[in-house]
Amino acid sequence: MRNVLYPGSFDPLTNGHLDLIARASKLFDRVIVAVAINSEKHPMFTIEERVEMIEACCTSYGNVRAVPVCGLLVNAVKKYQATAILRGLRAFSDFEYELQMALMNRSLRDDCETIFMMPTTNNSFVSSRLVKEVANLGADYSKYVPPPVAARIAAKLKEQQK
Numbered sequence: 001m002r003n004v005l006y007p008g009s010f011d012p013l014t015n016g017h018l019d020l021i022a023r024a025s026k027l028f029d030r031v032i033v034a035v036a037i038n039s040e041k042h043p044m045f046t047i048e049e050r051v052e053m054i055e056a057c058c059t060s061y062g063n064v065r066a067v068p069v070c071g072l073l074v075n076a077v078k079k080y081q082a083t084a085i086l087r088g089l090r091a092f093s094d095f096e097y098e099l100q101m102a103l104m105n106r107s108l109r110d111d112c113e114t115i116f117m118m119p120t121t122n123n124s125f126v127s128s129r130l131v132k133e134v135a136n137l138g139a140d141y142s143k144y145v146p147p148p149v150a151a152r153i154a155a156k157l158k159e160q161q162k
Helices: 015-027 047-057 073-079 092-108 128-136 147-161
Strands: 003-008 030-036 064-069 082-088 113-117
Touching: 003 015, 003 073, 015 030, 015 082, 015 113, 030 047, 030 073, 047 064, 047 147, 073 082, 073 092, 082 092, 092 113, 128 147
Parallel strands: 003 030, 003 082, 030 064, 082 113
Antiparallel strands: none
């Protein structure tokens, strides 16, 4: 069985993330969306909420599951018996960071391969950070995220206004 681990904070899940998940689901037997805690980021959603949103958005893909992860990614690769790590590259600026991470992961675990996928053109500029910024400033963010995520963002913003 060929499993791929797709790590990220997914705070929130964007249409770009979902596009990569859908495409990977055709290439691998199982796609494990590894929802990570990033200490450098201030999340809008808890890790449990992010896992729930991903699961809700991926019901049409029978080979996708979301799991919370913490610690070294290579440990999750081993735990979930992944043959590769999937990473998205939106711009050349992403490549430098992603290359360093891929090389570090391979240094820690020599059988750890990283596969890079490019987003579709209409998703190439979308990031979770930008979606949150647009949402917090009151602009329409719904076209950048799946409908269940848009509803959760709206509820979260309403909750923060109280």
